[in-house]
Amino acid sequence: MSIEPTPAPHRVVIVGAGFGGLETVYRLAGAPVAVTLVDRRNHHLFQPLLYQVATAALGPSEIAWPIRYLLRGRPEVTTLLATVTGIDTNARSVTLDGGDSLPYDTLVLATGARHAYFGHDEWEPFAPGLKTLEDATTLRRRILIAFEDAERERDPERRAALLTFVIIGAGPTGVELAGTIAELAHDTLPADFRNIDTRKARVVLIEAGPRVLAGFPDELSAYAQASLQSLDVEVALGQPVTECTADGVVYGGKSLQAKTIIWAAGVRASPAAEWLGAPADRAGRLQVLSDLTVPGHPEIFAIGDTVAINGPDGMPVPGIAPAAKQQGRHVAKAIKARLRGETPGPFVYRHAGNLAQIGKRSAVIDFGRIKLRGAIAWWIWGIAHIYFLIGLRNRLAVAINWLWIYTRSQRGARLITQGRAKVSNYWP
Amino acid sequence: MSIEPTPAPHRVVIVGAGFGGLETVYRLAGAPVAVTLVDRRNHHLFQPLLYQVATAALGPSEIAWPIRYLLRGRPEVTTLLATVTGIDTNARSVTLDGGDSLPYDTLVLATGARHAYFGHDEWEPFAPGLKTLEDATTLRRRILIAFEDAERERDPERRAALLTFVIIGAGPTGVELAGTIAELAHDTLPADFRNIDTRKARVVLIEAGPRVLAGFPDELSAYAQASLQSLDVEVALGQPVTECTADGVVYGGKSLQAKTIIWAAGVRASPAAEWLGAPADRAGRLQVLSDLTVPGHPEIFAIGDTVAINGPDGMPVPGIAPAAKQQGRHVAKAIKARLRGETPGPFVYRHAGNLAQIGKRSAVIDFGRIKLRGAIAWWIWGIAHIYFLIGLRNRLAVAINWLWIYTRSQRGARLITQGRAKVSNYWP
Numbered sequence: 019m020s021i022e023p024t025p026a027p028h029r030v031v032i033v034g035a036g037f038g039g040l041e042t043v044y045r046l047a048g049a050p051v052a053v054t055l056v057d058r059r060n061h062h063l064f065q066p067l068l069y070q071v072a073t074a075a076l077g078p079s080e081i082a083w084p085i086r087y088l089l090r091g092r093p094e095v096t097t098l099l100a101t102v103t104g105i106d107t108n109a110r111s112v113t114l115d116g117g118d119s120l121p122y123d124t125l126v127l128a129t130g131a132r133h134a135y136f137g138h139d140e141w142e143p144f145a146p147g148l149k150t151l152e153d154a155t156t157l158r159r160r161i162l163i164a165f166e167d168a169e170r171e172r173d174p175e176r177r178a179a180l181l182t183f184v185i186i187g188a189g190p191t192g193v194e195l196a197g198t199i200a201e202l203a204h205d206t207l208p209a210d211f212r213n214i215d216t217r218k219a220r221v222v223l224i225e226a227g228p229r230v231l232a233g234f235p236d237e238l239s240a241y242a243q244a245s246l247q248s249l250d251v252e253v254a255l256g257q258p259v260t261e262c263t264a265d266g267v268v269y270g271g272k273s274l275q276a277k278t279i280i281w282a283a284g285v286r287a288s289p290a291a292e293w294l295g296a297p298a299d300r301a302g303r304l305q306v307l308s309d310l311t312v313p314g315h316p317e318i319f320a321i322g323d324t325v326a327i328n329g330p331d332g333m334p335v336p337g338i339a340p341a342a343k344q345q346g347r348h349v350a351k352a353i354k355a356r357l358r359g360e361t362p363g364p365f366v367y368r369h370a371g372n373l374a375q376i377g378k379r380s381a382v383i384d385f386g387r388i389k390l391r392g393a394i395a396w397w398i399w400g401i402a403h404i405y406f407l408i409g410l411r412n413r414l415a416v417a418i419n420w421l422w423i424y425t426r427s428q429r430g431a432r433l434i435t436q437g438r439a440k441v442s443n444y445w446p
Numbered sequence: 447m448s449i450e451p452t453p454a455p456h457r458v459v460i461v462g463a464g465f466g467g468l469e470t471v472y473r474l475a476g477a478p479v480a481v482t483l484v485d486r487r488n489h490h491l492f493q494p495l496l497y498q499v500a501t502a503a504l505g506p507s508e509i510a511w512p513i514r515y516l517l518r519g520r521p522e523v524t525t526l527l528a529t530v531t532g533i534d535t536n537a538r539s540v541t542l543d544g545g546d547s548l549p550y551d552t553l554v555l556a557t558g559a560r561h562a563y564f565g566h567d568e569w570e571p572f573a574p575g576l577k578t579l580e581d582a583t584t585l586r587r588r589i590l591i592a593f594e595d596a597e598r599e600r601d602p603e604r605r606a607a608l609l610t611f612v613i614i615g616a617g618p619t620g621v622e623l624a625g626t627i628a629e630l631a632h633d634t635l636p637a638d639f640r641n642i643d644t645r646k647a648r649v650v651l652i653e654a655g656p657r658v659l660a661g662f663p664d665e666l667s668a669y670a671q672a673s674l675q676s677l678d679v680e681v682a683l684g685q686p687v688t689e690c691t692a693d694g695v696v697y698g699g700k701s702l703q704a705k706t707i708i709w710a711a712g713v714r715a716s717p718a719a720e721w722l723g724a725p726a727d728r729a730g731r732l733q734v735l736s737d738l739t740v741p742g743h744p745e746i747f748a749i750g751d752t753v754a755i756n757g758p759d760g761m762p763v764p765g766i767a768p769a770a771k772q773q774g775r776h777v778a779k780a781i782k783a784r785l786r787g788e789t790p791g792p793f794v795y796r797h798a799g800n801l802a803q804i805g806k807r808s809a810v811i812d813f814g815r816i817k818l819r820g821a822i823a824w825w826i827w828g829i830a831h832i833y834f835l836i837g838l839r840n841r842l843a844v845a846i847n848w849l850w851i852y853t854r855s856q857r858g859a860r861l862i863t864q865g866r867a868k869v870s871n872y873w874p
Contacts, residue, residue: 059862079860086638086639097640166488167527169524170528415846
């Protein structure tokens with residue numbers, strides 16, 4: 019109940035509530051700012067586990083939280099469910115769907131990336147990618163329906179195509195999807211079907227480059243490949259995909275009939291660069307200065323998957339959650355420093371490590387000098403992910419689900435929802 | 447590895463894997479039959495808790511299970527994900543989408559019901575009902591988006607309409623939805639919003655009849671009404687709705703601006719009667735004989751919400767899960783009796799009771815002579831529902847979620863997914 023007049027607080031608008039945007043908000047706690055966080059979705063998504071929703075291991079609500087719930091204890095933060103349609107850098111305002119404009123003193127763009135088809139957007143309907151909860155439930159539906167349709171199919175060739183799962187791109191997402199789909203087919207489903215042997219399902223992981231997990235050291239790539247092959251995943255390396263259709267793929271000159279194709283081969287940044295008319299690299303990522311501001315706009319920061327910046331080793335900062343969070347932390351610090359009249363220093367990326375799960379009891383971790391693989395890596399992977407999940411309830415729910423899968427090979431989230439054309443009208 | 451020739455087993459086709467159809471399959475265990483269970487969905491749904499998905503208390507995978515997972519231990523049962531398009535009673539076969547036909551010796555129709563608008567189908571887009579998981583996630587999206595839009599809305603009148611929730615029909619579903627939405631607005635959400643006070647949201651329960659929970663004794667209806675009012679639900683009795691639009695409802699001559707309207711006022715049976723060309727009542731329910739067979743077709747049974755039959759007291763058997771399960775049990779017994787050359791007796795309904803939850807620590811239970819209400823009824827309601835949930839994993843997950851809501855007033859499944867027109871294109 020102070021009666022002293024207070025100056026209007028510095029207005030920070032943050033677009034995007036992914037790892038980077040949310041970390042910025044968290045780290046601005048206590049600063050004399052009024053924060054508005056804008057996202058076109060109402061939830062923060064723990065993207066590293068998204069493939070587990072796509073493969074029916076976890077339910078959507080176990081890896082996503084309402085943004086405003088996460089920030090309920092921060093009265094100075096306003097959360098808006100809105101889509102940004104443009105930025106007026108002269109007026110210093112963000113334009114939202116519906117025409118509202120949101121003025122800012124400092125703007126933070128943390129708008130992420132979406133999967134990209136390298137000039138083959140026509141492949142998207144046949145080879146959907148995995149970035150959002152909807153992508154994940156769509157993939158889950160497609161994967162589960164393929165088994166259902168195979169159970170009904172009498173033609174052996176069509177049945178084989180229904181039981182062939184192609185994953186394009188052998189980065190962490192592709193490897194994790196391939197391993198998990200193989201386990202789904204070989205461990206979880208066999209007892210459930212009468213006319214098909216789901217163990218005969220083919221999982222084919224196609225990669226244009228020479229090895230899986232190109233971001234990892236050679237020895238871990240080799241281990242991951244062997245581990246995938248022990249799960250009966252067919253790994254095709256050095257064979258770019260040249261065609262995707264409703265019937266299958268063409269890769270390395272060969273054609274393969276497959277009803278389920280998943281795209282895990284690349285991403286494209288959000289149009290933040292277009293909003294600003296600022297220079298971007300080929301993947302649409304904004305070029306930012308060393309302090310993460312946009313050239314010519316010290317009042318605009320950009321972080322996470324929507325920017326291109328190099329680490330101290332001269333290598334690009336990878337598009338992973340810890341990198342986005344470090345950048346968010348830097349931006350929050352920079353804003354606070356400026357409000358104290360100081361000049362913030364450059365962002366320095368510290369790479370903690372890379373990790374990827376391949377299957378039950380199999381993962382690879384690259385901590386730089388320490389490299390781990392196999393069961394020990396898998397346990398560390400699991401504990402780290404449960405630790406980083408926000409909120410006790412979800413940690414418990416995820417732990418229970420994983421325990422269930424681990425001990426029983428069963429999956430709790432095998433739901434086909436949102437219909438499909440074929441079954442959308444139950445009653446004629 | 448027997449080498450004796452076995453006779454072709456009696457083929458039982460069951461359409462619908464709700465409470466009735468699934469119970470029939472369970473109770474046919476050990477009988478010399480080959481069962482095919484057809485459902486257009488891959489999951490069995492625990493419908494009594496569907497309103498909790500619609501109100502963000504539970505996630506879809508906590509109240510639904512893949513049908514073939516439930517029957518994985520029954521090799522003589524084949525599960526098909528398929529839509530029935532017709533029945534050829536002469537050829538004794540069921541026609542599926544895609545044209546396949548499925549021959550039967552005995553057919554069991556357990557195809558349920560859908561909400562109905564009594565000749566006002568044009569109301570459906572404005573007042574969706576609640577029968578499927580998609581219905582529930584659609585309602586969840588609408589309810590949560592209403593609060594989101596209110597947070598952004600500056601016009602007081604439009605904001606009030608966004609914060610007005612109308613439920614039409616005060617049966618158990620309507621009462622449970624009204625109580626839970628009131629709790630969502632008054633307990634769960636207040637700390638999350640900055641521009642609106644969600645405690646001022648209006649929840650209006652409209653009923654054409656003279657009291658809420660018409661299927662319960664007067665005293666429990668009165669308690670339920672008082673309990674709803676203590677949750678700030680406005681209860682409007684004896685006032686039929688005469689209009690539903692995108693802007694609100696007209697009831698009892700009054701018009702009320704409301705952006706969220708939910709239909710809980712009535713159901714219509716599946717078209718099983720149309721498939722058979724058999725007589726049905728006004729709600730489309732098949733008239734069956736006392737042994738649950740269709741007149742003129744002793745080889746066709748029909749059970750659950752798709753049939754109209756009276757109990758021993760002359761009153762209609764209610765459309766509740768225990769009734770459908772009792773009928774499924776009867777049909778399984780009848781099929782087994784016939785295979786032994788016996789003539790099965792009539793179905794006799796035993797009414798165990800009715801129960802409905804109103805809010806936290808408030809429920810009503812009518813066991814006939816014993817009537818319970820308040821906290822004790824609520825605990826029995828909760829324990830009974832957890833007990834009837836299939837599968838330990840779900841029981842645990844639901845118990846954890848409820849504990850969380852009970853102790854923290856927080857809800858884990860507050861996700862808006864599958865987009866809305868307004869935000870479907872993040873990047874222009």
